[in-house]
């Protein structure tokens with residue numbers, strides 16, 4: 001199936017129990033500095049891919065990283081991203097819970113914020129980059145492979161949510177076009 005019009009993505013591969021434990025172990029240490037790491041990730045995203053700022057009303061025109069860093073909207077989103085990852089990591093053995101978190105995130109970003117799914121891929125790449133730099137001792141080969149797998153699965157599942165909502169490249173989400181949308185769930 002075409003994944004929301006993005007390039008072909010490999011199918012998600014389930015994480016082994018060992019990989020799940022490595023993720024939980026490394027994340028526990030990262031999450032101690034949640035605020036700092038979250039802001040560093042978003043600053044890197046906006047630095048690497050300035051077009052990703054356009055979704056954020058309060059800082060879409062800011063260029064100065066110091067000014068950006070002070071944005072309350074940026075800090076709030078950093079907190080939300082870190083907290084969502086934390087929920088995913090805490091529930092890494094629970095596929096249904098993970099799917100419901102990703103469905104909520106995907107729906108909000110497609111319908112409310114009109115964020116193209118490619119930005120999730122870019123953000124996931126940035127997360128790997130920042131974690132590897134900030135925690136080289138934690139994110140060694142084995143952990144890096146487990147994180148790469150988890151984040152690829154997250155992107156794949158978010159892309160599937162976009163597909164389900166009927167997102168089309170160039171047109172995005174349009175009201176009334178949902179194909180399998182569960183109207184009873186919140187967005």
Ligand code: HEM
Nearest residue numbers: 052055056073080081084085105108113115119120123187
């Ligand atoms: C793992 C990736 C991400 C997670 C977990 C995440 C999480 C969240 C959450 C929980 C919210 C609040 C949702 C709501 O209003 O119901 C939010 C808002 C938002 N997100 Fe994300 N997000 C992610 C990636 C992105 C990306 C890549 C972009 C754009 C480049 C983006 C743009 C936004 C915008 C514009 C808002 C609204 C901000 C505001 O109203 O202040 N998000 N995000």
